[in-house]
Amino acid sequence: MSTQRQYPVVPAPRFDVPPEESVERVRAFADTMALRRTVRDFSERPVPRGVIEHAIRAAATAPSGANLQPWRFVVVTDPERKRLLRDAAEREEREFYERRASREWLDALAPLGTDWRKPFLEDASAVIVVFEVHKGPETPRPYYVKESVGIAVGFLLAGLHQAGLATLTHTPSPMRFLNEVCDRPQEERAYVVIPVGYPADDAMVPDIARKQMDEVAVWT
Secondary structure: OOOOOOOOOOOOOOOOOOHHHHHHHHHHHHHHHOOOOEOOOEOOOOOOHHHHHHHHHHHOOOOOEOOOOOEEEEEEOOHHHHHHHHHHHHHHHHHHHHHHOOHHHHHHHHHHOOOOOOOHHHHOOEEEEEEEEOOEOOEOOOEOHHHHHHHHHHHHHHHHHHOOOEEOOEOOOOOOHHHHHHOOOOOEEEEEEEEEEOEOOOOOOOOOOOOOHHHHOOOO
16 A cells, blocks of 8 residues: 555535536637737737736646646746847757758748747747756656646646737747746756737738648547
8 A cells, every 4th residue: 555645635626517508618718719829029018917927827727747837937028138038049040040950841931931030039028938847956856747838838828818918939949048048947948938918010920721620630
């Protein structure tokens, strides 16, 4: 018999939502999320701190391996720190576009019109840098880190979108420079950079389509 200490238990939450209301709730959520797009042009309008705090609170409810919650959300709003972040990211991105990326990868990106320039890292009201938390002097070894953090990021993006905010997911490679820019310890490893704000009045996005239900879901 295991002698490992267990958490105390409480009754599982029950929502008792009628089936027809369940369908309507999920349909409304899906319809709202279908409007989410990656935005690269932000206005100067500030985002209330409480909006970001509650979105992070929602993200931090994500399931995680052994409930160790291996994430850290660093919210960058200081203009000078955002400038440093942009400068460092653009150095890595220039190297990627000019030397590291394969021709196949560049061809896949070409229709989106992206390049090494990342002005949104300064223009957005806030930049959330999400870190994985690995084993360190004061942190236990976590499990399923990338899976756990990935789910949390999904919750975060959904929450920010529900609040009417624009986002994009930026993953410069490599990302170790973010530890220095964000003043984070070595046991934390950057997972994704998420500029957050209101879209600029003249913001445009590529006219792309998403796969249909029968292309993404299989019922057996």
